[in-house]
Amino acid sequence: xxxxxxxxxxxxxxxxxxxxxxxxxxxxxxxxxxxxxxxxxxxxxxxxxxxxxxxxxxxxxxxxxxxxxxxxxxxxxxxxxxxxxxxxxxxxxxxxxxxxxxxxxxxxxxxxxxxxxxxxxxxxxxxxxxxxxxxxxxxxxxxxxxxxxxxxxxxxxxxxxxxxxxxxxxxxxxxxxxxxxxxxxxxxxxxxxxxxxxx
Amino acid sequence: xxxxxxxxxxxxxxxxxxxxxxxxxxxxxxxxxxxxxxxxxxxxxxxxxxxxxxxxxxxxxxxxxxxxxxxxxxxxxxxxxxxxxxxxxxxxxxxxxxxxxxxxxxxxxxxxxxxxxxxxxxxxxxxxxxxxxxxxxxxxxxxxxxxxxxxxxxxxxxxxxxxxxxxxxxxxxxxxxxxxxxxxxxxxxxxxxxxxxxxxxxxxxxxxxxxxxxxxxxxxxxxxxxxxxxxxxxxxxxxxx
Ligand SMILES: [Fe+3]
Numbered sequence: 001x002x003x004x005x006x007x008x009x010x011x012x013x014x015x016x017x018x019x020x021x022x023x024x025x026x027x028x029x030x031x032x033x034x035x036x037x038x039x040x041x042x043x044x045x046x047x048x049x050x051x052x053x054x055x056x057x058x059x060x061x062x063x064x065x066x067x068x069x070x071x072x073x074x075x076x077x078x079x080x081x082x083x084x085x086x087x088x089x090x091x092x093x094x095x096x097x098x099x100x101x102x103x104x105x106x107x108x109x110x111x112x113x114x115x116x117x118x119x120x121x122x123x124x125x126x127x128x129x130x131x132x133x134x135x136x137x138x139x140x141x142x143x144x145x146x147x148x149x150x151x152x153x154x155x156x157x158x159x160x161x162x163x164x165x166x167x168x169x170x171x172x173x174x175x176x177x178x179x180x181x182x183x184x185x186x187x188x189x190x191x192x193x194x195x196x197x198x199x
Numbered sequence: 200x201x202x203x204x205x206x207x208x209x210x211x212x213x214x215x216x217x218x219x220x221x222x223x224x225x226x227x228x229x230x231x232x233x234x235x236x237x238x239x240x241x242x243x244x245x246x247x248x249x250x251x252x253x254x255x256x257x258x259x260x261x262x263x264x265x266x267x268x269x270x271x272x273x274x275x276x277x278x279x280x281x282x283x284x285x286x287x288x289x290x291x292x293x294x295x296x297x298x299x300x301x302x303x304x305x306x307x308x309x310x311x312x313x314x315x316x317x318x319x320x321x322x323x324x325x326x327x328x329x330x331x332x333x334x335x336x337x338x339x340x341x342x343x344x345x346x347x348x349x350x351x352x353x354x355x356x357x358x359x360x361x362x363x364x365x366x367x368x369x370x371x372x373x374x375x376x377x378x379x380x381x382x383x384x385x386x387x388x389x390x391x392x393x394x395x396x397x398x399x400x401x402x403x404x405x406x407x408x409x410x411x412x413x414x415x416x417x418x419x420x421x422x423x424x425x426x427x428x429x430x431x432x433x434x435x436x437x438x439x440x
Contacts, residue, residue: 007206007285008424011401012393013213014375015221016360019308023298023324023360030309034263034322035254039294040246061226069310075245075368083244096246103309120239121204131241133371138223140214140392142373146241162234188227198208198233199242199369 013142016135018069021100025071028100040098043074043112048092050079050113055147055174055182058106059134062189066106070136073098074110074147076129081116114149120158127157129172134186144197147184148173163195171195203429205238205369206285214392221388222349242369243428248294250328257326260299260339264322271321273302273340275416278376278404281333282363284427289333295423296326296362297337304343304355313345338416344383356383356390359404365425376404376421 021029025038044052058066074097077083078090093113101108110130117125130147148154150173163169171194174182187194216228256263261271278297282290300306300323303315307323321340329335342357358375365371377384384390384403393399404419411418 004209004285007427008283008287009398009401010209010212010285010426011372011374011422011424012398013372014360014393014402015389016362016373018310019298019306020360020362020373022306022308022322023296023326023362026322026324029307031307031322031324034324035257035326039248039252039296063226065226067227073368073371075241077241083240085244085247094246118240121237126239126241129241131368133368135373136227138221138225138227140216140218140221140224140228142371143229144242144369159234159236159239162236189230193229193231195231196229196233198210198235199205199238 013140015137015140016071016142018137020071020135025098025100038098040073040096043076043093043095043097045092045094048078048113049090050116051180053112053114053180053182055110055112055130055184057108057184057186059101059108059136059186060188067101067136068103068106070101070134071098072100072108073133074112075131075133076112076115077118079113079116081118124158125156126159127154128152139188143188144199145186145194146172146197149182150174150176159197168195201431202243203431205242205367206427206429207235208426211395212393212398214394218388218392221392238367238369243367245364245366245368245370247292247366248328248364253326253328258335258337260321260323260325260337263325265320269320271301271340272318273321275338276341277336277338277410277412277416277418278359278421279334279336279410279418280421280423282329282335282365282423282425283333284365284425286427286430288427289329289331290365290425291329291331291333293329293366294326294364295329295335296324297339297359298324299339299342299359300345302340302343304345315343315345341378344381349388353388354383354386356381356387361423363423363425367428370425372423372425374423375402376419377402378419379403379406
């Protein structure tokens with residue numbers, strides 16, 4: 001029985017493959033010049049309010065190997081917890097960024113402002129977080145997860161509270177490794193597997 | 200009526216993460232279940248892009264690499280369709296990006312070493328923003344099939360990669376369009392990861408003679424359906440939304 005009789009079915013996902021950079025970040029593919037610049041180079045521009053932070057990490061497969069061909073997109077609120085388009089949102093925060101894991105060492109780097117807490121539909125405050133969407137060869141449907149921060153109060157976050165195995169919460173929390181510098185490794189499968197989201 | 204949460208993804212439509220016939224999925228597929236929850240503002244909002252960022256040839260892959268100086272080699276085709284949500288409502292003003300191999304099956308990418316030659320007049324990417332009715336179109340050349348390292352003799356059917364945003368970050372989709380009648384579709388383990396034939400058919404662009412132009416190009420029609428949102432009169436809006 002079709003549980004949604006009057007709805008269209010979604011277009012199925014297919015892997016982004018190894019050459020996603022051509023379409024999404026052509027300069028990375030060695031293909032500059034078709035567009036004036038790659039889309040989503042930075043989620044902030046000069047004058048963005050809040051603490052500027054850097055998050056680095058890798059996308060590790062089940063053998064611990066850092067993938068060299070993943071693309072990640074991030075989406076976040078400004079330092080006051082407002083998204084672009086919301087009244088009073090910081091005009092210098094686009095909130096969106098695209099970055100690839102390095103073709104030689106597999107590292108990614110995101111420079112942004114730390115987002116503020118966002119209130120959800122039922123009025124609960126979500127701890128500051130950045131949403132991620134990860135695509136690559138060998139990933140059939142893009143994977144969603146979130147970066148939370150070690151130095152924020154995450155105790156009442158409605159999403160983290162839903163994670164049954166408490167040690168797994170750690171997989172969503174960026175570790176502070178220096179002044180405004182964080183580490184966030186994504187483990188696709190196996191030991192320490194990152195919590196991926198369906199929401 | 201107001202916009203409620205995103206409708207849950209139709210997971211039966213999408214390929215499973217673990218699909219051993221496509222070998223790279225084995226080490227890259229999460230083995231634990233996804234954490235399912237109702238969407239929040241983080242998923243219901245999303246980046247918006249304006250027409251001003253587009254150049255006049257951005258959706259013309261035949262000409263955009265040479266900035267209109269010379270045409271790419273290959274069969275000239277027009278690929279067009281509509282982006283809509285599950286409720287059948289068009290999604291206007293949303294970014295659609297595509298990338299593809301050239302007519303010989305070779306990508307212009309530092310990591311593609313297939314010995315089919317590069318076309319000096321073809322880059323392989325294009326982008327556009329849908330109109331008020333959700334429609335989009337590209338001019339391009341038909342991409343060639345190409346071999347890939349999986350099983351010893353695997354070939355990708357002719358395909359164009361599509362990236363679509365919608366209006367919510369939770370609607371994000373990357374997929375591939377195949378071409379009607381291509382015998383390689385049913386031999387491809389990536390295409391086969393869409394388990395239901397009816398759903399796979401949705402990825403096959405249909406030959407569209409009505410929108411073709413004699414002595415010029417063939418047209419293919421490819422509609423894209425993204426997740427929709429629950430429509431409700433009973434939704435408490437939170438402040439600031
Ligand atoms: Fe491809």
